[in-house]
Amino acid sequence: MLTASPLSPLSPLCARQRAAGSTTLLLVGTMLLLVAATTAAGFHFLLSARQIGAYQLEREIAFRAAEAALLDAEADLLLALRAGATGADARLAAWPPPGRCADGAQRGLCRPAPGVPPVWNDWLDARGSEADTGIVVGTFTGAALPVLPAGVAGTAALPRYVVELRHERPPGEWLTPVYGGAGKDTSPRFRITALGTGRDRAVRALLQTEFQP
Template identity: 35%
Template sequence: MLLLLVAVTLLGLGAAELSIVNELGARNDRDTEIAFQAAEAALVDAEIDVLGPNTSTSARLCLFDHKDDTAFISDCGGPGANQGLCAPAEAGTTPAWMKADLSPESKTSVAYGTFTGRQYVTGTGATPAALPRYVIEVMRNNGGWDVNRLQNASAGSATKIFRVTAIGFGVRKETQVVLQTNLSKPTVSAGCP
């Protein structure tokens, strides 16, 4: 009888431990999904920043020109309109996005809504612990999206594309998801020189 009681107790403890492990796994999955959604939101915010339509008073649509990359600074710019704009790294070195500071306290990466005026809820309940952030790196367009068009290294008509790297945070800041996309802007925005 005592042996049966010990066996039932061990089974009960095992089931309780399994339940706790499953709960922790589910919580981590939820946290990762929150971070993923926040990173996707940052990509959309960056797309509006680059391509528009952007009616925010802090909009900087004119800085994203497919022919001119002078607004992009090494170490991803600083405060002001150049914030989060990364000049390309030298060939054979670490890409600019890998060196960029994407932490929630960063002064070089762009917090969600900075240049678009959009809002994102953080810090309460099942929401991210911090605003998602992004940087935009200018890159040479090696042929664009047109399969039949290839530009050689000496092409005078070479254009630029923009690589966006976004980070989203989970309920815990330690949970992070990084996503990237490339944006092509073949014409300048309306009202730009």
């Protein structure tokens, strides 16, 4: 007559081998998780560094474009002052009413008014259209941005500027410098505001200066 015998317990050697296998599997799984986490962190770091580098490049392009517009505006004013204000087509023959900008031969010239936001205020909104304000580089000087070599990043749009009259004198008197007491110079003063954009036109740089020739 056959009788069932109970299973014999694992030998100490087999128990140790099974425990060692479990420990090894746990270590391998932990190492794989660490490698995956390290790889993900490294990829995120590289991506962030690339984004930061690209943004810095965009800012640099926008700044250089605005700088070119600022210099062109100064050249524009110097040429206009040298030419004088004779004839309706003279650049500085007339200024618009307060709070308005001129057109025609005087386009790009604006006259601020108390309590009215400056015309370049719209440039502060990266979602707005910059083409509605000011004039582009070279409009009156004939200057042009340098041609960049192939593969070199440049601005996606020509930089612009506006010129605002910063003093009030009777018409016809403001073109010639006037010297008051103690040699005080009251020559005309202007505020130039220039806008440059990067390859991404939402990245903008505004430069502003007070110009007194």
